Amino acid sequence: MFVPGTPASLAVWNAALEPQGLTIDGGVLEGTGLEHAPEAMWVPQDGEFGKAFSFGTVSDDVVAKLEAAPGALVLLWPVDLREGTEHIVTAVECLRDAGAIAVRFEQSKAGWEIEKWLELMTSVNWSKLHNAAVVLLGGADSVQSCGMHLFSLPDVVVPIETDTKAANELAQTFNVYQIAESPALRSGHTFRPDEETPRRVIERWPDTSYPSDHPCHNPYGVWRFGPAGGTARDVGNLDLTFIPSLAAILMASEEKKGAPLTEKEALAIRDAAAVMAMEPRDAQKLERSRGYADLNPDFVWEQWQLLRDA
DSSP: OEEEESOOSHHHHHHHHGGGTEEEETTEEEETTOSSOOEEEEEEOOSOHHHHTTTTTSOHHHHHHHHHOOEEEEEEOOSOHHHHHHHHHHHHHHHHHHTBOEEEETTTTEEEEHHHHHHHHTOSOHHHHHHHHOEEEEOSSEEEEEOGGGGTOOEEEEEOSSOHHHHHHHHHHHHHHHHHHOOOOOTTOEEOSSTTSOOEEEEEEOOOSSOTTSTTOOTTOEEEEOOTTOOOOOOOSSEEEESSOHHHHHHHHHHHHTSOOOHHHHHHHHHHSOEEEEOHHHHHHHHHHHTSOOOOGGGHHHHHHHHHHO
8 A cells, every 4th residue: 555644754654653552663564453564664755646646536635735745655464455454444544643645555556535545445335445446447348447456356357338337337346246245256157237137257367457566467367258148157066276276387387398388288288287176165265375366277278378478
């Protein structure tokens, strides 16, 4: 999280946080009410603070304050946003009282004036939590979300078939469903927001919108929505999970070979790799412990090419 504020140095931040039982020591924010201690550092104003929040979510007055801010804290929280919300909010309330002006999630670039951020993050409405952290990006042919990896979940790509508004609404509805229910979805399943809307088949693909080392890159991939009226595939009751992951096996094989794998080689490696039949919920837990989504074996060659390029 990127948190610009009025304190002009780390020492000034600490002086303002001390009465609230918090301190930044050794590059870590520690103290009362923090279950997880995030990495923390202070960065000076670079002339871009106002620009970083100038996307319509904060007022011109707040942008002016951000432009005048001497610096900002950068905090790295090692938790799923749903699991850590209470403790993150507690810390941000202390930061607000110490001089914080606004908060931005670097994984999506979603930024808000601090009071509005706290309002969204403390709401019992899942849509508001989604709005606090996730943005929807419109392209010529589709709408894609950015930031769902804050919840250890894939983003979504929805084709624009009638208008952008409809695609935005479908993308947001699907994301809120993921956040609220954390369903064990699999490629070949279908989704519809209501009984009147035709179903669409969803397929998981690697996220290629950003380089793998970019904060906006989603290691859990994206759900690609098919056209309206799709029919679900029979994917069985168990998830065939590669251990180690198919992506790791292919990467190690290519490094050993010292040259790119051919399609024939990649398919042969997939067919010979060890798999474990797991309950979908257990497979989801394993994925989150790994921190990334594996390749879909049905599209292993196409997805491997995307992963290599990334």
